[in-house]
Amino acid sequence: MKILVTGGAGFIGSAVVRQAITAGHQVVNLDALTYAACLENVASVADDPGYTFEKVDIRDRVGVARVFATRAPDAVMHLAAESHVDRSIDGPGAFIDTNVTGTFNLLEAARAYWLARGRPAGFRFHHISTDEVYGSLGAAGKFTEDTPYDPRSPYSASKAASDHLVRAWGETYGLPVLVTNCSNNYGPFHFPEKLIPVVILKALAGQPIPVYGDGSNVRDWLFVEDHADALLTVLARGQVGRTYNIGGENEARNIDLVRLICTTLDRLHPQTAPHDRLITFVTDRPGHDQRYAIDPTRIRTELGWRPSVTLEQGIAQTVAWYLKNEAWWRPLLARDGVGNRLGVAS
Template sequence: MQRVLVTGGAGFIGGAVVRRLLSQSQALVFNLDKVGYASDCSGIEATLQGLGSEASDRYRFMRVDLADGEATAAALREADPDLVMHLAAESHVDRSIDGPDAFLSSNVTGTFSLLEAARAHWSALPQERQQGFRFHHISTDEVFGSLGATGRFSETTPYDPRSPYSATKAASDHLVMAWHHTYGLPVVLTNCSNNFGPWQFPEKLIPVVILKALAGESIPLYGDGANVRDWLFVEDHVDALLLAATKGVPGESYCVGGHGERTNKQVVEAICALLDQLRPAGAPHARLITPVADRPGHDRRYAIDPTRISRELGWQPRHGFAEGLEATVRWYIDHLTWCHEVRERGGYGGERMGIR
């Protein structure tokens, strides 16, 4: 792919995609982001500094809110992409409980605007470029709802979203597939499990626990702590995304999971154990774990069956959960200044949201 447009490239997963494209391809990379509270390009800037002027010449940042249809169409005309990787989304479940309107604007209206802009762009391409063009929509396993004690999500699992966040992501998935079936737009869709790793805005479970433990603050554990998530190291997810974007079959979806099922309590305790080793002065960090009232509508269990993407595209995660978690904990210990700066800039002080 010669020209790649990444939406949400100032976010956690989008930033990892941009860094990989800059460091391991010769593509022209266009990073389209509205710059919200969790946006940060520090990792991209560090990558560009390390790679030098050649990479900088291949990178362009475009500040655009996808909900603005005219601005989105203009950005597509300017970027002239061969591949669109759509990662821009509001993604925090607790925030969606407090303010669902922002999720409708970004995840539904924004996806609609992007699809229309991409359709117009694709329709105007010469035939050879039309055949190679792809629109890759990156989504979540949360659209499938909640699992019982057994079973795993797959590409044939019925949609059953339970939160404003997952409902808006489900809507965006349906829009993407409708644009494929109705207009012929060559789309690929992926649904991933919970991502973790460096550069994640510290409002999600793993960075929140790390920072609260390091500060000697109470670590909140929702409900009984037995809710299960299938954890996926972000660099392994990037591997899967690039495979799906370049090798995936138009009109197909691929589920991406890291074989990392853990209860929230197990994740929190594993972080505390690592910090006991790395920062023994605060040990035992598990003494800080404090049960709190559960999240409204809290899905009990997520787990993904990644058989299709493994069998058809050859993807396998390269990092086990323990390995990825240790690397992540070490990274946050070494980047406390960054954590403070992005939280301050985003107006987030580590407080709990979504309790009403």
């Protein structure tokens, strides 16, 4: 299969690209190479004859249409998005432009291509989204595919809008779509503005480790390689028009996650231990969702998929990767906004 992966130089997209190439698929990696993208993420497969790169912004409707016409994909996996909640608070416009208008452009290009090809039965448009579109949970309960949408940040609202667009193009135009909503990802190649790499790199630098509020917010953590495997499973065997929630089955409070990272660093990098002495509580994020948790029953029962990496295993692998790959993350610290507290504009 030839798969058009949007955002394939990003964190999750690059994991999909690497796994797809390893599995024998052809991949067209479409990425605008904005601040969070990094072609080093796919360097291990860049010389594979099945890999092609297209520097195109999904906001460029003409450019997107050209890629469909010249590369002739069998499927689309749409991961290109602005994704950092704090940045969305400071500058929501970029999130609307990319996540909403960009998704619209991609849907229209895919629909025109699909119709021109005679509506091939095997074509798929797989839209990758987030559990944040469902809003915030209390102490009990989990998100299912039928949970009403209740986005609470500009980022999650823009992703909710793109989810609705994809489903509408499926219902109205018959485009064969799939939607997945995932929990928080982590792992190697995670851009150093997100929580887990921030904790690791602050600890290594001997700097205060910022924890929002009292650290009681709960997330379900999904190892990125597990997520990529789930996405390819849904693409291959998911029912057209269906939504699948993908969870890591690893819930943890933020403060407990930070302490786990510190303990892991104490073991793997004892020179600067103990690292939990650096934990510092800071002003909470505006509109900070209290808890996310995914019920993965549908993907487990219908497709036989479940995560293979526990949080303890994944954190150990992730910390070890950052310790070995300073040449990857060090230059990224100089990129716009990295290392600065964002999302306090409100």
